[in-house]
Amino acid sequence: MKLFHGWLSSASRRVRLCLAEKGIAYESVPIDMSRQEHHAPAYLAMNPNGVVPALLLDDGRPLHESSTICEYLDELQPVPPLRPADPYQRAVMRNFVRWTDEKSLPHLLILNWSIALQPGASQWSDAQLQERLDRIPTAERRAAWIRIARQPYSDEEKHTALTQLLLLVDKMEQMLGGGPWLMGTDYSLADIAAVPFIARIAELAPDAFADAPKVADWWQRVQQRPAYALANIQRFDAALQARQAEAARPA
Numbered sequence: 001m002k003l004f005h006g007w008l009s010s011a012s013r014r015v016r017l018c019l020a021e022k023g024i025a026y027e028s029v030p031i032d033m034s035r036q037e038h039h040a041p042a043y044l045a046m047n048p049n050g051v052v053p054a055l056l057l058d059d060g061r062p063l064h065e066s067s068t069i070c071e072y073l074d075e076l077q078p079v080p081p082l083r084p085a086d087p088y089q090r091a092v093m094r095n096f097v098r099w100t101d102e103k104s105l106p107h108l109l110i111l112n113w114s115i116a117l118q119p120g121a122s123q124w125s126d127a128q129l130q131e132r133l134d135r136i137p138t139a140e141r142r143a144a145w146i147r148i149a150r151q152p153y154s155d156e157e158k159h160t161a162l163t164q165l166l167l168l169v170d171k172m173e174q175m176l177g178g179g180p181w182l183m184g185t186d187y188s189l190a191d192i193a194a195v196p197f198i199a200r201i202a203e204l205a206p207d208a209f210a211d212a213p214k215v216a217d218w219w220q221r222v223q224q225r226p227a228y229a230l231a232n233i234q235r236f237d238a239a240l241q242a243r244q245a246e247a248a249r250p251a
């Protein structure tokens with residue numbers, strides 16, 4: 001199968017983690033969001049929402065939504081299992097994943113886009129911006145690009161976004177009872193959903209786990225998993241600099 005993904009995208013990192021845990025081989029197709037490659041017609045045919053990631057199965061059928069893709073992979077290859085066997089616990093897991101989708105990702109996007117996409121997007125002329133907006137399939141994502149191109153997030157908005165993002169740490173500290181993982185004894189898609197956010201929180205607010213010892217231990221355990229290294233979750237700032245240096249290199 002082929003994974004169309006962004007190296008810096010949290011939703012993409014989630015799927016890379018899942019594929020690595022499963023030991024499923026795949027072809028990696030990086031998508032450059034700063035060039036709006038995810039708004040090209042061929043990509044939109046795979047993901048009608050115009051966001052990354054998208055998984056293209058061997059038989060040509062596409063799949064989008066990181067949480068759906070991860071559940072699909074867990075059904076496709078049930079060993080090692082990444083969802084609790086108990087239906088109630090599975091439902092609790094899904095609600096946690098949904099919580100991160102709704103309450104963490106929008107805030108992280110404000111912080112990430114401000115450094116990764118705003119400098120380039122603010123240089124576009126009105127005509128260039130309109131041309132790009134015309135290719136974006138949803139009003140919500142169009143609004144996000146207008147915002148980043150024309151009305152940069154203020155320091156206060158970024159501060160609020162970080163405060164909201166940090167609520168994940170409190171939530172996880174409460175969930176990590178006996179541990180060692182969010183759903184108890186077994187590593188699951190709940191942990192995988194949280195990893196990209198906690199990795200970024202560790203960079204943005206290194207003291208964030210000072211009052212959350214269970215999350216601090218969980219984060220150490222996550223980084224020791226072989227799948228964590230395989231998923232190639234680089235530091236955001238280092239990856240961004242490498243990408244910019246690559247783009248600036250003469251052809």
Ligand SMILES: N[C@@H](CCC(=O)N[C@@H](CS)C(=O)NCC(=O)O)C(=O)O
Nearest residue numbers: 009010011051052053065066067141
């Ligand atoms: N719920 C989606 C969210 C995907 C998403 O928002 N991806 C971001 C990167 S993490 C993206 O592609 N943004 C590009 C855009 O909005 O133009 C999923 O989990 O797959």
